[in-house]
Amino acid sequence: MARLTIVQAIQAALMEEMERDPSVMVLGEDVGREGGVFRATEGLQEKFGPERVVDTPLAESGIVGVALGLALNGMRPVAEIQFDGFMPPAWDQIISHVSRIRTRSRGRFSAPLVIRIPYGGGIRAPEHHSEATEAVLVHTPGIKVVYPSTPYDAKGLLISAIRDPDPVLFLEPKRIYRAFRQEVPDEPYTVPMGEARKVREGSHVTVVAWGAMVREAERASEIASSKGIETEIIDPRTLSPLDSEAIVTSVRKTGRAVVVHEGPRTCGMGAEIAARIQEEALLHLRAPVVRVTGFDTVVPLAKLESHYLPTPERIWRGIREVMEF
Amino acid sequence: MNGIFDPSILDGIEMLRILHPDGSMEEALRPPELSDEKIQALYREMIFLRLADERAVQLQRQGRMGTYAPFMGQEAAQVGSAVALEEGDWIFPSFRETAAMYMRGVPMAMLFAYWMGNEGGQRFPEGVRVLPISIPVGTHALHAVGFAWASKLRGEGSCSLAYFGDGGTSKGDFHEAMNMAGVFRVPVIFFCQNNQYAISVPRRAQTASKTIAQKALAYGFPGILVDGNDLVAVYAATRWARKRAMEGEGPTLIEAVTYRLGPHTTADDPTKYRSEEEVEEWKPLDPLVRTRLYLRNCCLWDEEMEESVRLYAEERVNRLVKEAESFPDPAIEDMFTYTFAQMPPSLEAQMREYREFLKSTER
Numbered sequence A: 001m002a003r004l005t006i007v008q009a010i011q012a013a014l015m016e017e018m019e020r021d022p023s024v025m026v027l028g029e030d031v032g033r034e035g036g037v038f039r040a041t042e043g044l045q046e047k048f049g050p051e052r053v054v055d056t057p058l059a060e061s062g063i064v065g066v067a068l069g070l071a072l073n074g075m076r077p078v079a080e081i082q083f084d085g086f087m088p089p090a091w092d093q094i095i096s097h098v099s100r101i102r103t104r105s106r107g108r109f110s111a112p113l114v115i116r117i118p119y120g121g122g123i124r125a126p127e128h129h130s131e132a133t134e135a136v137l138v139h140t141p142g143i144k145v146v147y148p149s150t151p152y153d154a155k156g157l158l159i160s161a162i163r164d165p166d167p168v169l170f171l172e173p174k175r176i177y178r179a180f181r182q183e184v185p186d187e188p189y190t191v192p193m194g195e196a197r198k199v200r201e202g203s204h205v206t207v208v209a210w211g212a213m214v215r216e217a218e219r220a221s222e223i224a225s226s227k228g229i230e231t232e233i234i235d236p237r238t239l240s241p242l243d244s245e246a247i248v249t250s251v252r253k254t255g256r257a258v259v260v261h262e263g264p265r266t267c268g269m270g271a272e273i274a275a276r277i278q279e280e281a282l283l284h285l286r287a288p289v290v291r292v293t294g295f296d297t298v299v300p301l302a303k304l305e306s307h308y309l310p311t312p313e314r315i316w317r318g319i320r321e322v323m324e325f
Numbered sequence B: 001m002n003g004i005f006d007p008s009i010l011d012g013i014e015m016l017r018i019l020h021p022d023g024s025m026e027e028a029l030r031p032p033e034l035s036d037e038k039i040q041a042l043y044r045e046m047i048f049l050r051l052a053d054e055r056a057v058q059l060q061r062q063g064r065m066g067t068y069a070p071f072m073g074q075e076a077a078q079v080g081s082a083v084a085l086e087e088g089d090w091i092f093p094s095f096r097e098t099a100a101m102y103m104r105g106v107p108m109a110m111l112f113a114y115w116m117g118n119e120g121g122q123r124f125p126e127g128v129r130v131l132p133i134s135i136p137v138g139t140h141a142l143h144a145v146g147f148a149w150a151s152k153l154r155g156e157g158s159c160s161l162a163y164f165g166d167g168g169t170s171k172g173d174f175h176e177a178m179n180m181a182g183v184f185r186v187p188v189i190f191f192c193q194n195n196q197y198a199i200s201v202p203r204r205a206q207t208a209s210k211t212i213a214q215k216a217l218a219y220g221f222p223g224i225l226v227d228g229n230d231l232v233a234v235y236a237a238t239r240w241a242r243k244r245a246m247e248g249e250g251p252t253l254i255e256a257v258t259y260r261l262g263p264h265t266t267a268d269d270p271t272k273y274r275s276e277e278e279v280e281e282w283k284p285l286d287p288l289v290r291t292r293l294y295l296r297n298c299c300l301w302d303e304e305m306e307e308s309v310r311l312y313a314e315e316r317v318n319r320l321v322k323e324a325e326s327f328p329d330p331a332i333e334d335m336f337t338y339t340f341a342q343m344p345p346s347l348e349a350q351m352r353e354y355r356e357f358l359k360s361t362e363r
Helices: A006-020 A044-048 A060-072 A088-098 A134-138 A151-163 A213-226 A244-254 A269-284 A302-308 A312-324 B036-061 B075-084 B098-103 B108-115 B141-153 B172-184 B213-219 B231-246 B276-285 B287-297 B303-325 B345-362
Strands: A002-004 A024-028 A053-055 A076-080 A114-119 A144-146 A168-173 A182-184 A197-200 A205-208 A231-235 A238-240 A257-261 A290-293 B090-092 B160-165 B188-194 B223-227 B252-257
Touching: A002 A006, A006 A024, A006 A044, A006 A151, A006 A168, A006 A182, A024 A060, A044 A053, A060 A076, A060 A088, A060 B141, A060 B172, A088 A114, A088 B172, A114 A151, A134 A144, A134 A168, A134 A238, A134 A269, A144 A151, A151 A168, A151 A182, A197 A213, A205 A213, A205 A244, A205 A312, A213 A231, A213 A257, A213 A312, A231 A244, A244 A257, A244 A269, A244 B345, A257 A269, A257 A312, A269 A290, A290 A312, B036 B075, B036 B098, B036 B108, B036 B231, B036 B287, B036 B303, B075 B098, B075 B160, B075 B188, B075 B231, B075 B252, B075 B287, B090 B141, B098 B108, B108 B303, B141 B160, B141 B172, B141 B188, B172 B188, B172 B213, B188 B231, B213 B223, B213 B252, B223 B231, B231 B252, B276 B287
Parallel strands: A024 A053, A024 A076, A076 A114, A114 A168, A144 A168, A205 A231, A205 A257, A257 A290, B090 B160, B160 B188, B188 B252, B223 B252
Antiparallel strands: A002 A182, A144 A238, A197 A231
16 A cells, blocks of 8 residues: 555556556657656656557647547557646547447447546636536536546546446546545555445535545535534545436435535536436425536636635535525 | 748649540559459449439438438549458548448448438448448548557558548648648558538638648648549559558558539539539549440440449349338337446436336327
């Protein structure tokens, strides 16, 4: 066991999977010699050579489209899109092809590839470096969407994603890449996709949060706890497929729910989770589901960023709202 | 002044043409394996393909097929390139490549079934090295590059060929594909059927380049401009590109200059954007006309043969329509089944809910 950060856990997963399976390869901008702008692919090219750890030209659609071609012909590519804000050029390939090739070919072809994307705000970055667009991804049938929030989950989920027969979008919370360490097994292990994690047990209110928002929710829970309110935090870990069962079970117990996410509110993931809660647990609800989210605006730059991103104080306000309804 | 790259440096490059519109052959340029008998056999297929294409349009008019993209006029470009590949090679078609797909082993009835609205028609038999039809223009060139790259990494000794049109060369993905193919020197052939129109927009409004072939130069590999209505030249150009790919020389861009004699699709009215005179000018250049002239000149064809081959092809088309119309309908479950290898619970719930709805309406 080593104590690793999220970014180190991701690097370890890549290293181990490349060792295990010679068809696994890594490609993207600056992933080779540089080891990635966040160092998630550090040391891989030295170990596996430039044929398996490939610095590509600067072209997001190209990276994903070519990765699909590689996957169709027996490789297991792990492509990196350097920042969330550079995803849109690759959406065409993801939405038009990666997600559809299994359906289009009626199962003859599949796309076993992983697209890694550092996502979200909180690092005082330039424009297009802080987006959280999970709703667009989850709205696309045929892809799995994963959001780890801890080093342990990051390694186990990435290994699951690489071994999965379907395309997986792996969204990494760059804000907490190095925020804390956790014991992570040295050997390979998997964390199943589609299973939520109960971060904290509580009886008064359920808080649903993923990625970098889990830590903010934990901080809000400390405030709540000091006022005698015990929250139960559910981290879905995978947004598609979503572990509705875990969320609904928790809400049936607590009768109250707060959903937290960085992305814009309208048609965001919170809307879907709220809809599922009212479908499955309406009569258990003691208050309407509250969403604590980013706004329906462009993500602001550093000076206003802290006003856009949900903070422990805003989440605490949401918790109070459902408690006092 | 030094340092200027003027497009005029490309002036004087002539299009490759081996079989002339009058039916005469440049024997010195003819690939020796393309014997007269082989040309005769390919001509028979071209007759069948022309009839099948015409029938598809009729079926659409009768409401028996959905929107369909006819390839009439592009038979030589598709047949010549498809047969120049080897058994292990793969093609990446767009939506107008019915002839090429058929020549690579896709059963025509499956393609008809697909255009009749049945995705099952896109699950080509194992061993048929053809990807499903990709509709978003130009985007699939990238898949051919990745696929060919994997062939190279795996030492498979095969190449990939992507078909697209003149319109596709305006797309960013086309350029990203060309660029990556050049950088990684992958065994891929970019095959552009320049049929002069992207729906209504003529080739001259699509790019300021004099040719499409020359675009290859910017990506560090050769392009070749070929008469796309010349079966022999298309075959020769594709062989040349394939040889380069197999020898580790990397990609080639082929521009096959042809003409879409029909509409963009059955939903299109070409009289809105091009003149009858223009179409008439291209008619003598029809690939079937010149192939027939050649075969007639070397006494391998006459009216009687034309008639009997046509009759036989008609029968085949009748059979294929029957086969396509009796192609098994997809199960409702198929809509759900192929989304993932394993259906997630939420999708299973949606399927179950819909099944129950259907059941409730039966009563």
